[in-house]
Amino acid sequence: MSSPLLMIPGPIEISPAVRAAYSTPPPGHLSKPVMEAMSASLARMREVWRASADSQPFVFAGSGTTAMDMAAQNLVEPGDRVVVVSTGYFSERMASMLRRLDAEVEVVAAAPGDAPAPAQVAAALDRVGHPKALFATYVDTSTGVRVDPVPLARLAREKGALSVFDGVCATGGESFEMAAWDADVYLTGSQKAIGLPPGLGLLVASPRALHVRETRRAPVGSMGLDWREWQPVMRAYEEKRPAYFATPATNLVLALEVGLGEILAEPSFEGFAAGVPARVARTAAAARQLRDGFGALGLAPVPVREELLANTLSALRYPPGVDVSLVGRIAARGVTVAGGLHPAIKDQYFRVGHMGYSATRSDHLERTLQAIREALA
Numbered sequence: 001m002s003s004p005l006l007m008i009p010g011p012i013e014i015s016p017a018v019r020a021a022y023s024t025p026p027p028g029h030l031s032k033p034v035m036e037a038m039s040a041s042l043a044r045m046r047e048v049w050r051a052s053a054d055s056q057p058f059v060f061a062g063s064g065t066t067a068m069d070m071a072a073q074n075l076v077e078p079g080d081r082v083v084v085v086s087t088g089y090f091s092e093r094m095a096s097m098l099r100r101l102d103a104e105v106e107v108v109a110a111a112p113g114d115a116p117a118p119a120q121v122a123a124a125l126d127r128v129g130h131p132k133a134l135f136a137t138y139v140d141t142s143t144g145v146r147v148d149p150v151p152l153a154r155l156a157r158e159k160g161a162l163s164v165f166d167g168v169c170a171t172g173g174e175s176f177e178m179a180a181w182d183a184d185v186y187l188t189g190s191q192k193a194i195g196l197p198p199g200l201g202l203l204v205a206s207p208r209a210l211h212v213r214e215t216r217r218a219p220v221g222s223m224g225l226d227w228r229e230w231q232p233v234m235r236a237y238e239e240k241r242p243a244y245f246a247t248p249a250t251n252l253v254l255a256l257e258v259g260l261g262e263i264l265a266e267p268s269f270e271g272f273a274a275g276v277p278a279r280v281a282r283t284a285a286a287a288r289q290l291r292d293g294f295g296a297l298g299l300a301p302v303p304v305r306e307e308l309l310a311n312t313l314s315a316l317r318y319p320p321g322v323d324v325s326l327v328g329r330i331a332a333r334g335v336t337v338a339g340g341l342h343p344a345i346k347d348q349y350f351r352v353g354h355m356g357y358s359a360t361r362s363d364h365l366e367r368t369l370q371a372i373r374e375a376l377a
């Protein structure tokens, strides 16, 4: 049988062009191809993130978790009060990270499959008084719940707090307007909707967030994640000047330029403008196509309301009489899907990723539905 189709919520299938870009002997970190790819990638990140010209993109070796850590380490000091909007496993990870930094963490949580209402978040921000930052997971990969970042970014601004969004399962597949929404940090990992192999953390910081780092009292505990170390290197790379702080994952940097380029080159789709809006609309269309199929198979989503359903993945409850062995039966039909992750409902559902390259391949979507249909029969 041909290699299995990887339909988990990251890592995902990658395009032939992305694969070709990194399939080369490791280039030096100051070689011309890497400097050019880094320069182009930093500019393209601002476009994909819809960020302002004075925002700072960071590209570094690591994963989505490293990117979360970078945001927390730079912005939060001991005793800072922060609010975390919790929609599942990855929001709870963010809260744990913040507690390790001795922040006072107020968590606003919802039942699995639901999201807190903006009014609850506003009340939490008021309760803590002088909040330093609001953290939210755009799409929580453990539940498939997507929050609406617009009221959250607005509330943070109104209360004088920074807004930080974990976009690890969203960036490139859900719309995000970093500049227009006045958000402060939007971060991801390379292996999700950006469409690369795992290995890069990607983060864009607003000028306001950078200023908070520059004016903090305590040094950043993690030298390897300190924006003050990284920012001069990122600026140098953007101007194609050699600079070194820590070795970037050079092969992946070559792929990053291509992966971001593919998103920006997405042809206009269903009336949405070419580029990011078209890619997001295409990912939404892939989600709809799969969900029609899931519904016909009697698979109900974990998210409790229509507007909470993410474009990038589906979390699906096992129908009566079906258990976790379904995932293995789907794998036996050549398609890899993921089991449950949220500790409270882990054995009650499974997850299917539909983002990045696969969202543009209706044959991938059809193969996935077919494998699930046969595995259920």
Ligand SMILES: *Cc1c(COP(=O)(O)O)cnc(C)c1O
Pocket: 010, 063, 064, 065, 066, 090, 137, 139, 140, 141, 166, 167, 168, 169, 189
């Ligand atoms: C996958 C994921 C992470 C963790 O990313 P890693 O690359 O596994 O470290 C964090 N947040 C969200 C929302 C994710 O989907």
